[in-house]
Amino acid sequence: MSRMAEQQLYINGGYTSATSGRTFETINPATGEVLATVQAAGREDVDHAVESAQRGQKIWAAMTAMERSRILRRAVDLLRQRNDELARLETLDTGKPLSETAAVDIVTGADVLEYYAGLIPALEGSQIPLRDSSFVYTRREPLGVVAGIGAWNYPIQIALWKSAPALAAGNAMIFKPSEVTPLTALKLAEIYSEAGLPDGVFNVLPGIGAETGQYLTEHPDIAKISFTGGVASGKKVMANSAASSLKEVTMELGGKSPLIIADDADLDLAADIAMMANFYSSGQVCTNGTRVFVPAKRKAEFEHKILERVARIRPGDLFADDTNFGPLVSFPIATTFCAISRAANAKARACCAAARR
Numbered sequence: 001m002s003r004m005a006e007q008q009l010y011i012n013g014g015y016t017s018a019t020s021g022r023t024f025e026t027i028n029p030a031t032g033e034v035l036a037t038v039q040a041a042g043r044e045d046v047d048h049a050v051e052s053a054q055r056g057q058k059i060w061a062a063m064t065a066m067e068r069s070r071i072l073r074r075a076v077d078l079l080r081q082r083n084d085e086l087a088r089l090e091t092l093d094t095g096k097p098l099s100e101t102a103a104v105d106i107v108t109g110a111d112v113l114e115y116y117a118g119l120i121p122a123l124e125g126s127q128i129p130l131r132d133s134s135f136v137y138t139r140r141e142p143l144g145v146v147a148g149i150g151a152w153n154y155p156i157q158i159a160l161w162k163s164a165p166a167l168a169a170g171n172a173m174i175f176k177p178s179e180v181t182p183l184t185a186l187k188l189a190e191i192y193s194e195a196g197l198p199d200g201v202f203n204v205l206p207g208i209g210a211e212t213g214q215y216l217t218e219h220p221d222i223a224k225i226s227f228t229g230g231v232a233s234g235k236k237v238m239a240n241s242a243a244s245s246l247k248e249v250t251m252e253l254g255g256k257s258p259l260i261i262a263d264d265a266d267l268d269l270a271a272d273i274a275m276m277a278n279f280y281s282s283g284q285v286c287t288n289g290t291r292v293f294v295p296a297k298r299k300a301e302f303e304h305k306i307l308e309r310v311a312r313i314r315p316g317d318l319f320a321d322d323t324n325f326g327p328l329v330s331f332p333i334a335t336t337f338c339a340i341s342r343a344a345n346a347k348a349r350a351c352c353a354a355a356r357r
Contacts, residue, residue: 006023007037013200022040026180029094040212072120091319096282105157110160120168147222148227149237156185160188162226173202175202217247237249
């Protein structure tokens with residue numbers, strides 16, 4: 001694939017150049033080729049996006065529930081129409097096989113948006129009688145401008161998971177994708193605009209997390225932060241959000257849980273689940289089952305079934321139909337993983353291990 005044009009920020013319904021003057025590169029992890037140079041948002045860009053979001057949010061929140069629902073449903077239709085194009089871009093940026101991105105990533109992201117679009121007319125308050133002559137009532141009002149900070153393993157899905165409920169409730173969102181995989185969030189912004197979302201209601205600010213992300217968490221006019229990422233970064237997000245303006249914060253942090261196999265488990269099914277839990281998206285999933293606890297008396301049989309399934313893993317051309325395993329998302333992450341793997345293999349017996357990178 002030829003190198004893409006330099007990627008800009010998406011603010012107020014269109015692309016605009018960053019004022020920071022800084023850029024970074026996004027890399028195809030399968031080949032090491034540079035996909036694009038991406039402009040990084042600075043503090044002034046965050047201010048610009050917030051001002052735009054404040055203007056757009058007033059227009060968006062004033063629309064009727066049915067108007068907002070129709071616009072989001074149009075975005076769903078556009079996502080499904082452009083499924084193959086978006087899946088190919090996601091594959092290039094993440095290294096996940098096309099068989100995965102085309103069948104899952106865009107499809108399920110669109111499903112989430114469709115679900116929340118359907119909920120909009122049902123967002124209502126309640127009326128509570130106190131006595132014959134009086135009652136109290138509640139009403140649901142949008143927070144205003146909210147920010148989403150995404151992770152690199154499910155770029156467009158996370159952008160949709162965060163934006164769908166926020167937009168459905170009448171908020172405007174500023175979304176910062178991971179600097180490792182920033183491309184499809186920008187395409188999502190285009191789709192929202194094409195669907196009729198008012199300018200400024202969904203903005204995308206690529207940038208380095210420690211800088212752009214910090215500017216977002218510290219900004220006094222952002223009412224809420226939704227963050228997906230690691231625990232260490234989550235602590236910083238929560239601390240900055242509290243210190244700046246006591247923002248509401250929602251966290252989705254990485255957690256690795258064991259898969260526990262009982263004495264009477266169906267081992268074929270358990271092996272299938274273990275493969276999914278450990279190898280899906282090349283193991284780069286927040287809820288990856290990195291440990292498997294199996295009764296000692298069934299260990300040998302279980303290992304045999306796992307090795308049978310490992311033999312079916314097909315790395316290779318990410319756009320080939322039979323490829324079901326891609327590279328790690330970036331070369332720095334791959335380097336770290338290889339160092340950990342070498343250390344582990346030196347200290348423990350592995351039933352199946354790769355010695356080469």
